[in-house]
Amino acid sequence: MIDKTALWTVIIGLGLGSFFLRFVFTGLVGDKQMPAWLLRHLRYxxxxxxxxxxxxxxxxxxxxxxxxxxxxxxxxxxxxxxxxxxxxxxxxxxxxxxxxxxxxxxxx
Known part of the structure; x- marks a missing residue:
C-alpha cells in the first residue's frame, strides 16, 4: 500500500496543478481576445x-x-x-x- 502522506501529497499537487492550468486560461486570459492562431490550434x-x-x-x-x-x-x-x-x-x-x-x- 502507498503511504497516506504520499497519496494525499500527490492528490493535492495534482488538484493544484489542474486548478492552475484552468486559471491561466479563465482567470488571466478570460476577458482578453485570444489570437487567431491560438484559437485555430485549440479547435483540434x-x-x-x-x-x-x-x-x-x-x-x-x-x-x-x-x-x-x-x-x-x-x-x-x-x-x-x-x-x-x-x-x-x-x-x-x-x-x-x-x-x-x-x-x-x-x-x-
Missing part, C-alpha cells in the same frame, strides 16, 4: 486527445493482457467509419458502443 484539441485516450485500449487492451481483441478493433473501425460518414460525434460514439457490446456478446 479534442481531435488530438480522444484518439490518444482510446488507442491504447484498442491496440493493447488490458482486458486481454495486450492480446488482439476483435470486439475492440471492430468497435474502433465502426466508430471511425460512422464518424467519417456522418460527421456526428455522438452518433460515432453510440455506434461504437453498440458495436463493442454487440461483439462482446457474440464473441464472448
Amino acid at each position: 484539441t479534442a481531435v488530438a486527445i480522444l484518439p490518444a485516450l482510446v488507442a491504447p485500449q484498442v491496440l493493447w487492451p488490458s482486458a486481454t493482457d495486450g492480446q488482439f481483441d476483435l470486439p475492440r478493433v471492430s468497435a474502433a473501425v465502426v466508430t471511425l467509419g460512422v464518424g467519417l460518414l456522418t460527421k456526428n460525434v455522438l452518433a460515432a460514439i453510440l455506434s461504437g458502443a453498440v458495436a463493442l457490446y454487440g461483439m462482446l456478446y457474440l464473441v464472448g
